[in-house]
Each structure stands twice: as C-alpha cells, then as structure tokens.
Amino acid sequence: MSAFLGSIRDLPIRQKMLVAIIGTSMLVLVINASVSLLLGWNSTKTRIERELKITSQIYAENVSAALSFNDDVAAHTLLASLKSLPELELACVFRGGVNRQPVVFAEYNPLLSKTPCKSVGALGDSGPDSTHIEAISPVTIDSEPIGYIYLRRSVDDLVASSKVAGATVVLTLVICVAVAYGLASFFRGLIEQPIKRLLGVTQKLSQEPDLATRVEKFANDEIGKLFDSFNHMIAQIQDRDSQLQATRKELEVRLGEIEATNSTLNQTLLRLKKTQEQLVHQEKMASLGALVAGVAHEINTPIGVGVTASSTLHSSTEEALENYEAGRLTDSGLRRYMSMAIQSANILMTNLNRAANLIHSFKQVAVDQSSSETRRFNLYEYVEEVLLSLRPRLKKTLIKVNVNIDKSIQVHSYPGAISQVITNLVMNSLVHGFPDNQPGFISLGAECDEGGLITLIYADDGEGISEQNLRKVFDPFFTTRRAAGGSGLGMHIVYNLVTQQLGGKIDIHSEQGRGVLVQLTFPVDIRQAGVPS
Amino acid sequence: MLCGLRFGVWWLALVFVSSLSLADERQLETRVKSAFIYNFTKYLSWPDDSMRDSLHICVARDTSVYEVMRETLTSKESQGRRVEVRLLRSGQEVSSCDVVYLPRNHPVADWKFELQAPGIVTVGEGSEFASDYGVFGFVVVAEKIRFDINLGLARQKGVRISSKLLSLAQRVVE
Numbered sequence: 037m038s039a040f041l042g043s044i045r046d047l048p049i050r051q052k053m054l055v056a057i058i059g060t061s062m063l064v065l066v067i068n069a070s071v072s073l074l075l076g077w078n079s080t081k082t083r084i085e086r087e088l089k090i091t092s093q094i095y096a097e098n099v100s101a102a103l104s105f106n107d108d109v110a111a112h113t114l115l116a117s118l119k120s121l122p123e124l125e126l127a128c129v130f131r132g133g134v135n136r137q138p139v140v141f142a143e144y145n146p147l148l149s150k151t152p153c154k155s156v157g158a159l160g161d162s163g164p165d166s167t168h169i170e171a172i173s174p175v176t177i178d179s180e181p182i183g184y185i186y187l188r189r190s191v192d193d194l195v196a197s198s199k200v201a202g203a204t205v206v207l208t209l210v211i212c213v214a215v216a217y218g219l220a221s222f223f224r225g226l227i228e229q230p231i232k233r234l235l236g237v238t239q240k241l242s243q244e245p246d247l248a249t250r251v252e253k254f255a256n257d258e259i260g261k262l263f264d265s266f267n268h269m270i271a272q273i274q275d276r277d278s279q280l281q282a283t284r285k286e287l288e289v290r291l292g293e294i295e296a297t298n299s300t301l302n303q304t305l306l307r308l309k310k311t312q313e314q315l316v317h318q319e320k321m322a323s324l325g326a327l328v329a330g331v332a333h334e335i336n337t338p339i340g341v342g343v344t345a346s347s348t349l350h351s352s353t354e355e356a357l358e359n360y361e362a363g364r365l366t367d368s369g370l371r372r373y374m375s376m377a378i379q380s381a382n383i384l385m386t387n388l389n390r391a392a393n394l395i396h397s398f399k400q401v402a403v404d405q406s407s408s409e410t411r412r413f414n415l416y417e418y419v420e421e422v423l424l425s426l427r428p429r430l431k432k433t434l435i436k437v438n439v440n441i442d443k444s445i446q447v448h449s450y451p452g453a454i455s456q457v458i459t460n461l462v463m464n465s466l467v468h469g470f471p472d473n474q475p476g477f478i479s480l481g482a483e484c485d486e487g488g489l490i491t492l493i494y495a496d497d498g499e500g501i502s503e504q505n506l507r508k509v510f511d512p513f514f515t516t517r518r519a520a521g522g523s524g525l526g527m528h529i530v531y532n533l534v535t536q537q538l539g540g541k542i543d544i545h546s547e548q549g550r551g552v553l554v555q556l557t558f559p560v561d562i563r564q565a566g567v568p569s
Numbered sequence: 570m571l572c573g574l575r576f577g578v579w580w581l582a583l584v585f586v587s588s589l590s591l592a593d594e595r596q597l598e599t600r601v602k603s604a605f606i607y608n609f610t611k612y613l614s615w616p617d618d619s620m621r622d623s624l625h626i627c628v629a630r631d632t633s634v635y636e637v638m639r640e641t642l643t644s645k646e647s648q649g650r651r652v653e654v655r656l657l658r659s660g661q662e663v664s665s666c667d668v669v670y671l672p673r674n675h676p677v678a679d680w681k682f683e684l685q686a687p688g689i690v691t692v693g694e695g696s697e698f699a700s701d702y703g704v705f706g707f708v709v710v711a712e713k714i715r716f717d718i719n720l721g722l723a724r725q726k727g728v729r730i731s732s733k734l735l736s737l738a739q740r741v742v743e
C-alpha cells in the first residue's frame with residue numbers, strides 16, 4: 037500500500053487526477069455492480085426456488101386424485117403439462133409413505149435424463165446442488181400423505197441472465213472509464229493550466245527577480261486565491277525590498293557622518309596627545325626648575341658661610357699684615373690670627389665640602405631626571421639624595437620624613453624614574469595631604485624579596501583621598517586643585533613611570549582623613565626583568 | 570405411520586387384482602370399486618342442508634357386495650366424517666343415504682324417483698348409467714376400472730365435484 041502511494045506521489049498532477057477520478061469511479065462501479073449482481077442472483081434464486089416449490093405444491097395437489105385412483109395415464113398427462121416450463125428437467129411422482137421405499141408412479145423426463153426418477157432418493161435425500169434446484173412436496177388426500185412429487189430444474193437460465201448482467205456491468209465499466217477519462221481530461225486543463233502558469237512565473241522569478249511581475253488568475257477558486265496570495269506576497273516582498281534599499285541608503289549616509297566624526301575625533305585625540313606630551317614636558321621642566329631653586333637655596337647657606345668666613349679671614353689677614361708691617365704684630369696677636377685663620381679655613385673647608393656634596397647630589401638627581409639611563413645604585417642613599425633635593429620645600433613645613441630602607445639594597449634600574457616618583461609623591465603629600473602647614477609624618481620603607489622584587493612603601497598621615505577621587509587618581513589631568521595651578525598629571529606620570537619604565541605596579545590605599553599608603557613593586561634588576569628601555 | 574401401513578395394504582390389494590380366481594376376482598373388483606367410491610367422497614361436496622355427522626354409503630340390495638364394502642370401508646373417515654356402509658332394501662330408505670351404489674345385476678328402475686332426490690350421489694355400472702340417472706358410472710378401459718361422470722345431474726342434485734376428479738373421468742356428461 038505504501039509502495040503504491042509512493043509511486044502515485046511523484047506522478048504529475050494530471051495523472052494523479054486521472055488515477056483519482058478513474059480509480060474512484062471504477063471502484064464505486066465495481067462495488068455497486070458486485071453487490072447488485074450478488075443480490076440479484078440471490079433474489080432470483082430464492083424466487084425460482086419458491087416458484088418451484090409452489091409449482092410442486094400445485095402439481096402435488098393436482099396429481100393427488102390421479103394417484104389416489106391409480107390413474108397413471110392421467111398423472112402422465114398432468115406432468116406433461118410441465119413442458120411449459122422449459123427449465124424443468126425432471127418431475128417424478130412417487131407413491132408411498134415417508135418411511136417406505138418409494139415407488140415411481142409417474143415420470144416427466146423431457147431431456148431423457150440419465151438420472152431418472154428411480155435414482156432419485158427418498159424424500160429429503162437430495163442435498164444442495166449448484167447446477168440444479170429441487171423441490172419436493174407431499175401428495176396428500178384429505179391431509180393423509182399418499183406419496184410425494186419431486187421437481188428438478190436447471191439453473192441455466194439463471195446463469196445465462198447473470199452472464200448478461202455481468203456483461204452489462206463490464207460494458208458499463210468500460211463506458212464509465214471512457215467518460216471519466218474524458219471528464220478528467222477536461223477538468224485537468226482547468227486545474228493544471230493555472231498551476232503551470234504559476235510554476236512558470238515562479239521559475240522566471242527565481243532566475244531573474246523582477247518583482248513587478250504578477251500572475252494573471254483564471255478563476256475565483258482556491259487556485260485563484262493562491263494566485264492572489266502569491267501576488268500579495270510578491271507585492272510585500274517588493275515593498276520590503278524598497279524599504280531595505282531606503283534603509284541602506286540612510287545607513288550609508290550615517291556611516292559617512294560617523295566616519296567624518298571619527299576623523300575629527302582622531303585629530304582631536306592627536307592634538308590631545310600632543311598637548312599631553314607638552315604638558316608632561318612642562319611638568320618635567322617645572323620639576324627641574326624646582327630642583328634648581330632647591331639647589332640654589334641649599335647651596336646658598338654653605339656658600340654664604342664660606343663667604344663670611346673668607347671675608348673674616350681676609351680682614352683678619354689684612355689686619356695682621358698691617359700690624360706686621362708696622363711692627364706691631366705681637367706674638368699673641370699672631371697666635372690669635374693663626375687660630376682665627378685655622379678656624380676660618382676649617383669653616384671654609386667644611387662649608388665648601390658641604391656645597392660640593394650638595395652640588396654632587398643635585399647634579400646626580402638632575403642628571404637622572406633629565407636622562408633615561410639605567411645604572412646601579414644604593415636605594416637608601418638615592419632616596420636620601422632625592423629627599424635632600426626636596427629639603428628646601430620640607431623645611432618650610434612641620435612635616436617629619438622618616439626613611440626606613442635596608443641600606444644594603446642595591447638596585448639596577450632607572451634612578452630618574454624613582455626620583456621623579458618620590459618627588460611627585462612628596463609634593464602631593466605637601467600640597468594635598470597637609471594643607472595649611474599642618475604637622476605630620478611621611479615614611480618611606482623598602483624591602484627586597486627573594487623573587488628579585490622591591491616593594492617600596494610610601495605613606496603619610498595626612499588628609500587622605502576620598503573614595504570617589506581615589507578611583508580617578510591615576511587619570512591624566514585629574515586634579516582637585518586646578519585653580520591653584522595643579523596640572524593633574526603628577527600621579528598619572530607616577531603611574532606611567534612605575535608600570536612602564538620600572539616594569540612594576542602601583543597600588544594606592546586611602547581613606548578620607550586617614551592618610552595615604554602607596555605601594556610600589558618593581559624588579560630589583562631591570563635588565564633581568566626584560567623590560568625594554 | 571398407521572396411515573402408511575394402511576395404504577400399503579390397500580394398494581397391494583389393487584395390484585394383485587388380475588392374478589386371482591374368478592370369485593376372488595369378483596370380490597377384489599368390489600373392493601376396488603369400494604375404494605373408488607370412498608375416494609369419490611373425498612372430492613365431492615354436498616349441499617349444506619343434507620350434511621350429517623357420518624357419511625352414509627348405501628348398497629342397493631346386494632348383500633355380498635354390501636358385506637365386502639362394509640368390510641373394506643369400516644372405520645374410515647372422509648372429509649372429517651365417519652363412513653357408514655348401509656344395505657338398501659327399499660326405495661324409501663334412499664333418502665338416508667349420501668352415496669348409493671347400484672351393482673350391475675340389480676334393477677333400479679323402480680327406485681328411479683327416489684334416486685333423483687337432491688344430495689344423493691348415485692354410482693352404477695356402465696357408461697349408460699352415467700348418461701341416464703347415475704352420477705358416476707364405472708367402466709373398464711384397458712383392463713382397468715375407470716369411470717364416467719354425469720356433471721349435469723350432479724349439478725341438479727346440488728352436488729359439486731372437484732375438478733381433480735373430473736380430470737380423471739373417462740367421459741363427462743354435461
């Protein structure tokens with residue numbers, strides 16, 4: 037069944053219709069004809085059997101007198117009248133009771149049958165026979181049985197009429213199939229043609245999409261509605277297509293605008309970076325300026341002392357020379373001059389030494405700050421030198437600086453970066469942590485771990501930084517003192533120096549009113565850390 | 570069962586009619602004719618006013634025939650009526666009969682008037698009997714006993730005869 041359906045499924049529609057119409061009509065006809073033939077056969081057979089039974093009863097009634105008077109001639113005459121029934125093959129009248137051997141009394145055998153009455157069994161012996169129909173009726177007189185009559189007829193006429201009916205059915209079937217074929221061919225066109233047209237249009241559309249194409253419909257049936265839906269669908273596709281085009285154009289325009297904005301932004305960014313670089317440079321210069329100012333101030337004292345001592349020595353020497361040329365130079369006076377000279381020389385030496393030391397330190401810091409070379413140095417001494425350069429600023433405040441660094445730590449890194457980081461941190465503490473000349477402490481500590489990392493901790497106990505500002509503290513140009521001349525670059529530079537030049541990282545912890553703690557971690561030897569210079 | 574047995578005996582008697590001695594032959598003939606008469610009654614219908622509970626078959630004068638017939642037909646029934654065989658000695662008794670059999674050697678001319686009464690079926694011998702005043706007349710054809718019927722007379726007497734019986738008659742007189 038499924039194989040049959042499968043073979044039907046791929047047939048063209050017209051053949052499907054043909055199969056459906058012809059198959060249905062044939063099936064209906066065959067069922068109808070079979071039922072009517074069967075019913076006809078049965079009813080005809082029943083009718084014939086009834087008629088035969090009635091005939092047998094009539095002849096039993098009529099032959100009863102002949103049988104009772106033993107008039108076989110009359111019985112024969114009576115039976116001979118059966119020739120009006122051409123299908124009757126044999127008629128026998130038996131004399132005798134039910135349970136006695138029947139004796140043939142009269143016989144009608146038009147076909148000279150080979151099975152005459154003698155061979156017919158007793159009443160009720162004959163079984164069902166498809167080629168014959170039999171009937172037996174008792175012959176009675178005064179309701180006493182005196183014999184019986186047996187009638188046998190062929191079913192040839194029934195078979196013949198059934199054959200005629202069958203032939204009629206076959207002929208009808210052929211005619212109906214022919215008519216169904218003709219009708220199917222006619223209706224096929226009505227259904228197949230629109231579908232073919234739709235198919236053609238869809239194929240054309242799929243090859244060259246011309247959305248202005250529409251299908252012209254034939255009728256207002258389901259296929260016509262299908263055409264309408266198809267046309268509606270195409271129209272919708274056309275609409276959407278045009279909307280899509282419009283949107284695309286709009287998008288292109290917007291994309292152009294965005295690109296223009298982007299290039300503007302890029303230019304702005306470039307300008308910004310340039311400005312930033314300029315600002316960073318300015319900051320560096322300002323830092324150097326501060327350094328120079330510090331240097332000048334710091335050197336001023338020993339030089340001043342040296343000048344005083346030298347002028348004192350000068351005047352004392354002139355006075356001693358004057359006395360000597362006048363001959364008034366006494367022994368004690370010489371002695372006094374000598375001690376004063378020694379004292380002055382000592383002062384000079386001490387102060388000039390101090391100045392030389394200061395200059396050396398400043399020179400080192402200045403060189404480090406203005407150059408980006410790595411070198412090996414002692415962290416403690418270097419931090420002390422940096423703090424020394426900051427002394428002119430610190431002197432004016434009530435802030436004590438406490439350095440707690442292992443004096444054995446030797447670092448190979450960028451000293452300029454470290455000096456700038458510390459300078460910026462200290463300056464930030466002075467400006468932001470301790471405004472209005474507050475007293476306070478700054479502490480610097482460092483230690484070196486086994487992994488070759490230096491952890492430098494800078495802390496103050498000043499005002500601290502609010503949580504909101506803490507998040508932005510490393511952002512460039514973020515400052516709370518713009519009005520007071522803050523550039524907002526100090527901590528940004530610190531961040532960049534630590535993370536990029538020193539190859540380390542920086543963490544800052546602070547709470548409003550609780551001071552600041554900055555933790556720097558950087559490799560003890562920048563060469564082994566693999567950070568590019 | 571009983572009926573079958575009875576009929577067997579009946580037909581056996583008829584079959585052996587021709588192979589017996591003359592006296593026996595005469596007696597058998599009487600028996601056959603008795604059976605015929607008995608069978609006649611089954612195909613006859615009398616006028617309603619002459620119906621009785623029993624069917625009276627009378628034999629005119631002949632005692633021997635009467636004896637045989639009585640022996641043959643005693644305790645039989647026809648159309649629900651018990652059969653009674655009587656011997657007629659005088660014409661006055663005719664009116665009590667339904668069927669009157671007049672044997673061949675018996676003169677019946679002096680009973681002519683009584684026998685014409687309605688409802689009385691007369692059975693006699695010979696074709697002439699049926700032509701004159703008898704309803705049934707026995708004849709012998711090809712050594713077999715047959716009968717003629719005077720249908721006109723039967724109608725006059727108000728007796729109706731079944732067509733089945735008429736179809737068996739040798740001759741039907743209108």
